[in-house]
Amino acid sequence: MKAPKYKMISDYIKEQITNGTWPVGSRLPSQRELARQFEVNRSTIITALDELAADGLIEGKLGMGTVVINNTWTLMRAVPPVNWNEQVELGSHQASKPTVQAINKAESDENLIQLSKGELSKELFPLDDMRAVITKVGQNLEPFGYEEPKGNPLLREAISKYLSQKDIKVPTSSILVVSGALQALHLISIGLLERGSTVFLEDPSYINSLSTFQSAGMKLQGIPIDKEGILPEKIENVHQHKNSVLYCHPTFHNPTGAIMGEKRRQELLKLAENEQIPLIEDDVYGDLWLDNPPPLPIKSHDRHGNVLYLGSLSKSLNPGLRIGWIVGPEAVIDRLADLKMQTDYGTSSISQRAAAEWLSSGLYEKHLLRVRKHLKDRRNAVMLALDKHLSRYAEWEKPSGGFFIWVDFKAEVALSDLYRKALANGVLINPGRIYSNQKSQHFRLSFANGRIDDIVKGIAVLESLIEDC
Numbered sequence: 036m037k038a039p040k041y042k043m044i045s046d047y048i049k050e051q052i053t054n055g056t057w058p059v060g061s062r063l064p065s066q067r068e069l070a071r072q073f074e075v076n077r078s079t080i081i082t083a084l085d086e087l088a089a090d091g092l093i094e095g096k097l098g099m100g101t102v103v104i105n106n107t108w109t110l111m112r113a114v115p116p117v118n119w120n121e122q123v124e125l126g127s128h129q130a131s132k133p134t135v136q137a138i139n140k141a142e143s144d145e146n147l148i149q150l151s152k153g154e155l156s157k158e159l160f161p162l163d164d165m166r167a168v169i170t171k172v173g174q175n176l177e178p179f180g181y182e183e184p185k186g187n188p189l190l191r192e193a194i195s196k197y198l199s200q201k202d203i204k205v206p207t208s209s210i211l212v213v214s215g216a217l218q219a220l221h222l223i224s225i226g227l228l229e230r231g232s233t234v235f236l237e238d239p240s241y242i243n244s245l246s247t248f249q250s251a252g253m254k255l256q257g258i259p260i261d262k263e264g265i266l267p268e269k270i271e272n273v274h275q276h277k278n279s280v281l282y283c284h285p286t287f288h289n290p291t292g293a294i295m296g297e298k299r300r301q302e303l304l305k306l307a308e309n310e311q312i313p314l315i316e317d318d319v320y321g322d323l324w325l326d327n328p329p330p331l332p333i334k335s336h337d338r339h340g341n342v343l344y345l346g347s348l349s350k351s352l353n354p355g356l357r358i359g360w361i362v363g364p365e366a367v368i369d370r371l372a373d374l375k376m377q378t379d380y381g382t383s384s385i386s387q388r389a390a391a392e393w394l395s396s397g398l399y400e401k402h403l404l405r406v407r408k409h410l411k412d413r414r415n416a417v418m419l420a421l422d423k424h425l426s427r428y429a430e431w432e433k434p435s436g437g438f439f440i441w442v443d444f445k446a447e448v449a450l451s452d453l454y455r456k457a458l459a460n461g462v463l464i465n466p467g468r469i470y471s472n473q474k475s476q477h478f479r480l481s482f483a484n485g486r487i488d489d490i491v492k493g494i495a496v497l498e499s500l501i502e503d504c
Contacts, residue, residue: 040073040075040079041079041080041082041083041086042083042086044069044073044075044079044080044083045083045084045086045087048063048083048084048087048093049087049090049092052092052093052103052106053106055106057103058103058106059103059104059105059106060102060103061102061103062099062100062101062102062103063084063093063100063101063102063103065100066080066081066084066101084101091104091105092104092105092106127250128246128250129246129249129250130246131244131245131246132244132469134454134466134468134469135244135245135469138151138463138465138469141458141463142463144463146461147458147461147462147463148461148462148463148485148489148490148492148493148496149463149481149484149485149489150462150463150464150465150480150481150485150490150493150494151463151464151465151479151480151481152463152481152483152484152485153289153350153438153439153481153483153484154350154354154483154484155350155351155353155406155483155484156409156483156484156485156486158409158486159405159406159409160353161352161398161402161405164398164401164402165353165389168389168392168393168396168398169389171392172385172388172389172392176388179384180384181380181381181384182212182381182382182384182387183381184372184373184375184376184381185207185208185210185211185212185368185372186210186211186212186360186381186382186387187212187384187387187388187391188207189388189391189395190212190358190387190388190390190391190394191207191210191212191360192207192391192395193390193391193394193395194207194210194212194346194360194394195207195210196394196395197394197399198346198362201321201331201332201334201335202331202332202335203332203334203335203344203362205362206365208365208368209362209363209364209365209368210360210361210362210368211360211361211368211371211372211375212358212359212360212381212382212387213359213360213361213375213382214357214358214359214379214382214383215347215349215354215357215358215359216317216319216345216346216347216349216359217245217247218359218375218378219345219359219360219361219371220242220245220247220248220315220345221247222361222371222374222375222378223280223315223343223361223371224247224248224250224251224253225251225374226370226371226374227280227313227367227370227371228248228251228253228278228280229252229278230251230252230253231252231253231254231277231278232252232253232254232277232278232279232280233253233254233255233256233277233279233280234248234253234254234255234256234279234280234281234282235256235258235270235273235279235280235281235282235312236255236256236257236258236265236281236282236283237257237258237260237264237265237282237283237284237288238257238258238259238260238471238472238473239257239260239290239291239467239470239471239473239475239477240257240282240284240289240290240470240471241284241289241290241470242255242282243255243257243469243470243471243472244469244470255472256279257471257472257473258270260288260291260293261293262293262432263293263294263295263296263299264283264284264285264288264291264293264294264295264299265283265285265295265303267299267302267303267306270306270310273310273312274310279312280312280313280314280315281303281307281312281313281314281315282314282315282317283295283303283314283315283316283317283333284317285299285300285303285316285318285332285333286318286320286321286329286330286332286436286437287320287321287323287324287329287434287435287436287437287438287439288437289320289437289438289439289479290439290441290465290467290470290477290479291432291439291441292432292434292435292436292437292438292439292440292441293432293441294329294330294435294436295330296330297330297331300330300333300336301336303333304333304336304337304341304342307341307342308339308341313341313342313343314333314341314342314343315342315343315345316332316333316334316342316343316344316345317345318332318334318344318345318346319345319346319347319349319350319351319359320350320351320436320437320438321346322351322403323350323351323403323406323407323410323436323437323438324407324435324436325407325410325411325414325434325435325436326411326435326436327435329435329436332344334362340363340364340367342363343361343362343363343367344361344362344363345359345360345361345362346359346360346362347359347360348390348393348399350438351399351402351403351406352393352399352402356386356389356390357382357383357386358382358386358387358390410436410438410482410483412487413482413483413487413490414433414434414440414482416482416487416490416491417440417480417482417487417490417491417494418433418440420490420491420494420495421440421442421480421494424494424495424497424498425442425494425497425498425501428444428445428446428448428498428501429442429443429444429445430442430443430445431443438481438482438483438484439479439480439481439482440479440480440482441467441477441479441480442477442478442479442480443476443477444476444477447476448476448501448504449504450466450467450468450475450476450477450478450504451466451468452503452504453466453478453497453500453501453504454466454478456500456503456504457493457496457497457500460496460500461496462493462496462497464478464479464480464497465478465479465481466478467479480494
């Protein structure tokens with residue numbers, strides 16, 4: 036005879052508690068989440084939780100939800116177990132904001148319309164070419180171990196030649212291969228800055244959605260932006276901030292999509308040189324121009340080793356390769372390479388060899404031509420959908436590259452309510468507050484990931500919800 040649904044749910048939760056997946060102190064998913072997971076009414080979930088509470092395993096706590104207070108083993112012993120939920124609060128690295136954690140989790144839900152995801156659609160994955168590259172790498176494979184501290188020599192040579200097309204002349208000794216730009220920022224934060232340092236950055240900036248610099252004891256100082264990005268004249272009192280650094284994202288800025296003109300780039304570099312403040316240039320979207328090529332990177336004008344330049348294949352090719360790079364003075368690259376070896380002993384050798392083949396064979400440039408065409412079609416379709424559905428409520432700039440449109444509401448909208456209502460209706464957006472410490476009436480819309488028809492549908496859903504928010 037089949038057990039009642041509440042009993043099956045109760046047994047499942049008890050198993051998670053017993054095997055240590057949900058140890059003492061853990062907070063259970065909400066009743067609504069459990070009901071969605073098991074496809075039952077909340078009354079069924081309540082019955083299951085009541086049974087577990089009666090067994091002394093869980094307890095409802097004000098402001099915390101339902102918490103595990105015992106497991107089947109602790110009920111039989113006098114000495115309480117380690118409370119891992121207290122332990123995880125002791126680490127030095129800060130947790131992501133709750134909204135960011137929720138978005139990261141929701142981005143793996145294929146049933147949602149993804150208006151948030153900063154990743155190329157699977158439709159644009161070059162499957163045949165990737166298979167050919169992996170096959171070629173495999174056929175030429177010889178026994179291998181850890182790569183050199185700075186990365187595979189063939190890949191660094193390929194990156195050097197690729198960067199020369201952007202007028203960045205750099206020897207392989209000044210290139211460090213990393214597992215994406217995010218690792219580059221982590222290495223910089225622990226290797227080149229000290230606690231209490233100030234990081235000047237755009238406001239808004241995607242860095243605000245991360246805890247990389249804050250966890251290393253840095254303070255973030257937001258600088259106002261306009262349609263060309265960060266405003267150099269607003270960067271004041273640099274000398275009052277010990278060992279500060281300037282982070283910027285001049286080409287197809289995340290989240291606004293802004294692109295910095297040549298004059299502004301020169302002004303920013305001049306300020307950094309005059310104030311003797313290192314400049315971190317994040318250029319992970321630089322290859323994804325849709326109308327015209329962007330101005331040359333700031334690094335191409337750097338004659339004093341003032342700029343650390345970050346690049347990656349995660350946005351333009353595939354994030355699964357986990358390939359990025361840092362370009363900078365050799366002494367800096369030596370320092371960061373040592374830290375990377377202490378961290379992970381080097382990025383995957385197979386991925387590095389595959390990336391070298393992509394860059395050196397011409398396949399990457401061929402792939403970019405296809406990606407730019409498809410992204411342009413997507414952007415144009417989304418612009419039409421925005422004009423049709425949201426022009427009464429919001430305004431935006433047409434991006435000339437990258438993935439994102441920064442939607443600015445004309446009147447005050449409760450973005451947190453819109454985010455929750457949209458999610459309940461199968462649409463995921465990124466509210467602007469995760470990118471800024473200031474109050475925001477924006478949300479970031481990505482046109483790169485979902486199917487065009489789904490994105491248009493998602494925008495229509497937002498229109499139907501805005502009046503209630």
